[in-house]
Amino acid sequence: MLAAYARSGDSRAAIHLLQRMVLEGDTPDEISFLNVLSGVTHRGLVDQGLLHFQSMRSDFRLEPKVEHYTCVLNLLSCCASREDLEVLIDTMPCLPGSFSWRSLLSACQSFQTGDQAAARLLEMDSNNAATLVMLSNMLKLPA
Numbered sequence: 001m002l003a004a005y006a007r008s009g010d011s012r013a014a015i016h017l018l019q020r021m022v023l024e025g026d027t028p029d030e031i032s033f034l035n036v037l038s039g040v041t042h043r044g045l046v047d048q049g050l051l052h053f054q055s056m057r058s059d060f061r062l063e064p065k066v067e068h069y070t071c072v073l074n075l076l077s078c079c080a081s082r083e084d085l086e087v088l089i090d091t092m093p094c095l096p097g098s099f100s101w102r103s104l105l106s107a108c109q110s111f112q113t114g115d116q117a118a119a120r121l122l123e124m125d126s127n128n129a130a131t132l133v134m135l136s137n138m139l140k141l142p143a
Contacts, residue, residue, distance in 0.1 A: 002032055006039030014039040015048060030062055037071035049075040066094045070103055077107035086116070098125040105134055114138060 005014035014036050018028055033056050040049040053072050056062040064072075069092045076085060085104050089096050101120045108114030118138075121131045 002035040002039075006035045006042070009039070009042060011036070011039030011043045011045060011048070015052070018052075028060060030056075030065060030068070033060075033062065033064075034067055034071065037068060037075070041071045041075045044075075044078060046075055046079055063093070066092070066097050066100060069094070069096070070100045073100055073103035073107075077103055080107075082108055082114075096120075098128065098131070102131060102134065105131075105138075108138065 001017055002014050005011070005017060018032060018036050021028055021032070033052060036052050037049055040046075040052070049072065053064065053068065056064055056068065069088070073085060073088060076088070082104075085107055089100055089104055092100070098121055101117045101124065105114045105117035105121060108117060118135055121128075122135075125131055
């Protein structure tokens with residue numbers, strides 16, 4: 001149900017269901033949190049996303065995986081500085097994958113500010129169409 005709510009854009013229902021699960025004695029797992037984080041990311045609910053990301057560790061002793069960090073990077077890409085995003089990606093306890101670097105790249109306004117993300121993406125996933133389109137679009141932007 002959490003996944004259905006998150007995918008349909010009803011992140012508030014996903015949050016409510018997670019809270020109800022906990023109240024009824026069910027312990028959410030990494031997938032539960034990934035669904036909630038994905039839902040709040042699509043809706044731009046930064047505070048809710050950060051709250052649930054922190055709750056994974058503090059309340060449920062779950063270590064976020066690269067997918068959780070990627071959701072947070074996506075969530076913060078609209079409001080955090082590029083430097084803050086770089087700090088997050090550089091301090092992740094897991095190796096960032098191409099989706100993480102693509103999230104950072106999408107937050108950059110020009111190729112000059114996205115050079116690290118672009119270089120990492122090209123190393124990891126040089127044939128990915130989304131990566132190549134993003135880089136092409138960034139090269140068209142005035143610096």
